[in-house]
Amino acid sequence: xxxxxxxxxxxxxxxxxxxxRGRYCRHFGCACLETIIAFHHLKRQWICPQCDSxxxxxxxxxxxxxxxxxxxxxxxxxxEKDGNYEWA
Numbered sequence: 001x002x003x004x005x006x007x008x009x010x011x012x013x014x015x016x017x018x019x020x021r022g023r024y025c026r027h028f029g030c031a032c033l034e035t036i037i038a039f040h041h042l043k044r045q046w047i048c049p050q051c052d053s054x055x056x057x058x059x060x061x062x063x064x065x066x067x068x069x070x071x072x073x074x075x076x077x078x079x080e081k082d083g084n085y086e087w088a
Contacts, residue, residue: 001080001081002078002079002080002086003027003028003078003079003080003081004076004077004078004088005028005029005064005067005076005077005078005079005085006029006075006076007019007064007067007068007074007075007076007077008075009030009031009032009035010029010031010049010050011031011032011035011039011049012032012035014032015068015075016030016031016032016064016068017032017033017034017068018032018033018034018060018065019031019032019033019060019061019064019065019068020032020033020036020058020059020060020061021048021050021055021058021059021061022046022048022051022053022055022056022057022058022059023055023057023058023059024053024057025048025050025051025053025055026051027050027051028061028064028079029050030061030064031048031049033058033060036058046058063083067085070087072087074087074088076088
C-alpha cells in the first residue's frame with residue numbers, strides 16, 4: 001500500500017527545504033524546519049499539523065530530505081512501506 005507524501009510545508013504551502021517531523025509521528029508527512037523554528041520561537045511548542053500530537057523531539061527526516069534533492073518539479077510522491085517510491 002502506497003502512502004501519498006506531499007513535499008509542501010503544511011504551514012507555508014511552499015516546497016519544503018529541510019523536512020522535519022516529530023520523532024514519534026507515524027506518518028511520512030513533514031513540515032519545513034525553518035517554519036518550525038519560527039513557530040517555536042513564537043509559541044514555545046509545536047503541534048504536528050498532520051496528527052495533532054505535541055512534538056517534543058523534532059528531527060530531520062533524511063529519507064524525505066533525499067527525495068527533495070531530486071530535481072523533479074513534482075511536489076507529490078507515493079511511498080511504499082519498503083521504501084520504494086514513485087513520483088506523481
